[in-house]
Structures are given as structure tokens and as C-alpha cells.
Amino acid sequence: MKKIFSKKIFSIVIILFANTVFANIPDIVAIVNDRPITKYDFETRKKLLAVLNNMDVSNPNINHSLTAATINMLIEEELLLQHANDVGMKIKDEQIKYAINSIEQQNNMPNGAMIAHLKNQGVTIESFKKQITGELIKYNIINSLSNSITVAPSEIDVAIINTFNSDFLIQAWIFTAKEQGNDSYAQMQTLRKNVTNCDKVNPTLYEDFADAVKFDGRLKELHANTESIIHDTNVDDRSSIYQEDGKLKMVLLCKKDANVSPENLDKLKTFLSHKKMSQKATKLFKDLKNKANIKIMFTKY
Structure with a gap:
């Protein structure tokens, strides 16, 4: 009887202990x-x-x-x-x-x-x-x-360089002011408003105060400042007025073609779009x- 009683007591202790542990979990x-x-x-x-x-x-x-x-x-x-x-x-x-x-x-x-x-x-x-x-x-x-996701051309350009280490084939008018100062800056601003078409750049618009060169080549051939400006400029658009080697400049960008296959370009656009969606979703969560x-x-x- 003592052994049976002891076993019952032991069983009760185990059950009580188990219930105590269980109770600690809300x-x-x-x-x-x-x-x-x-x-x-x-x-x-x-x-x-x-x-x-x-x-x-x-x-x-x-x-x-x-x-x-x-x-x-x-x-x-x-x-x-x-x-x-x-x-x-x-x-x-x-x-x-x-x-x-x-x-x-x-x-x-x-x-x-x-x-x-x-x-x-x-x-x-x-x-x-x-x-x-x-x-x-x-x-x-x-x-x-x-x-609601859009990928800007400038974002694609940066991604092309970072992903494929690729250069761009550029066609652009590059205008350089002959003089410095506020008057030259104002004249360059007026020029920026008036030149809107790469095929219709009339010398009378700039020859009194600026020189113009139509560049056709690789982006990496250009000065670092102009290269950076072109990266931030869309095709068929004008850049802001900027300085390079102490001279005022402005770019009218006519063409910017990446040396990347259409298939890889589509993959890159899809990747950038998905990345922006993921970032937006992460912010929402x-x-x-x-x-x-x-x-x-x-x-x-």
C-alpha cells in the first residue's frame, strides 16, 4: 500500500509541476x-x-x-x-x-x-x-x-554603367560661352530656352557670345564635368548651365545609346522596377x- 501511495503522490507532483510550467505560458x-x-x-x-x-x-x-x-x-x-x-x-x-x-x-x-x-x-x-x-x-x-512605379532614364543609365561597365554613344551640341560674367550667363540661359531641336541649331542663336561643337562619339571621351551632366540629361533636352575649366557650358543632347543588348536592357528595367516595388512595399509594411x-x-x- 505504501508503494502504491508513493506512486500516486509522485504522479500528482508531476501533474502539478506540469500545470505550473504550462501556466507560465500566457x-x-x-x-x-x-x-x-x-x-x-x-x-x-x-x-x-x-x-x-x-x-x-x-x-x-x-x-x-x-x-x-x-x-x-x-x-x-x-x-x-x-x-x-x-x-x-x-x-x-x-x-x-x-x-x-x-x-x-x-x-x-x-x-x-x-x-x-x-x-x-x-x-x-x-x-x-x-x-x-x-x-x-x-x-x-x-x-x-x-x-505607381516609374524608372527614370537617368536611373537606367547609372544601372547600365554599374552593371555592365558599359559606355554610351553620344550625339550632342556642346555650347561654350566666350566670356564669363553675369551677361554671358544670361545669354546662355536665353540660348537654353531657344535651342530645342538638334537638327535646327541656327548659328545666329549663339555665334555672338558662344562657340558650338556637335559631338559624335563615346561618352567617356568627354571631360568629367560634361560626362556627369549628360548622365543627368534626357535625350532631346537641354542641360543646366554649368562650368568646366572656368567656362560656362550647356549641352543639347541628341542621342544617348547604351552598348547593351535589348534583352539585357529589358532585364535591367524589370530588375529596377521590382527593386523599387520592393522598397515601397518594405516602407508600407x-x-x-x-x-x-x-x-x-x-x-x-
């Missing part, structure tokens, strides 16, 4: 704009991330990092869900199924294998679908920004977080 792990993230949300998502990334949560450092990553992901996800609700964005079940099928195809898995694998690993499928929903919302937000009322209820799991 039922609500975070609140985002009055919307709770529950312990269930946290535990199921943490399990999902551990399985998807093949992480050993018995390692304290890995477990700590995974906890932080899980909380951050759930907070971001809740912010995205709230934003989607505010703007009337809805994610349909068909979109979620398509996204899962795409993941399966990318990993050479048969249809339905992803869900089956996660179930075998004890993962809650609801949490997986909620994560997919958050990613789809993020994708839709980024795509919605595309209409950051603003959502900064404006939100977020309270994390615990710091260690």
Missing part, C-alpha cells in the same frame, strides 16, 4: 491593435516552421531564435490581414490551393503530398494555410504598387508596424 502571447495572437497560434506556427526548416528545437539557441521568428511572423501576418480587411482585399480558397500546388511542383512533389507530409509531422494545416494567406496578401500588395499598437505578452518560451 493564453494570449501578443496583441495587435486589440486583436489577440493566441498560444495555440504560436505553438502551431512554431511547429510548422520547425518542420519546414528541419530545425532542432532541443538546441536552446535554435529554440530561442525560432520563438522570436514565430512571434515576428505572426505579428506581421496579423498586420497584413488587418490591412487586407481595411482595403477590401480577399484571398480565396482557390488561390491558397494554387499556391500549395505551386510549392509542390517546385519541390517535385505529387499533388496533395505537401499537406500529407505536414500532417504526418503533426503540423496543423490551418496554420500552414494562414501563412500562405499572409504571403498572398503581401504578394498582392507588392503587385498593386506596380502602377514598416509603416503598418510603426502605427500599430503591439504588445508582446511574454519574452521567453
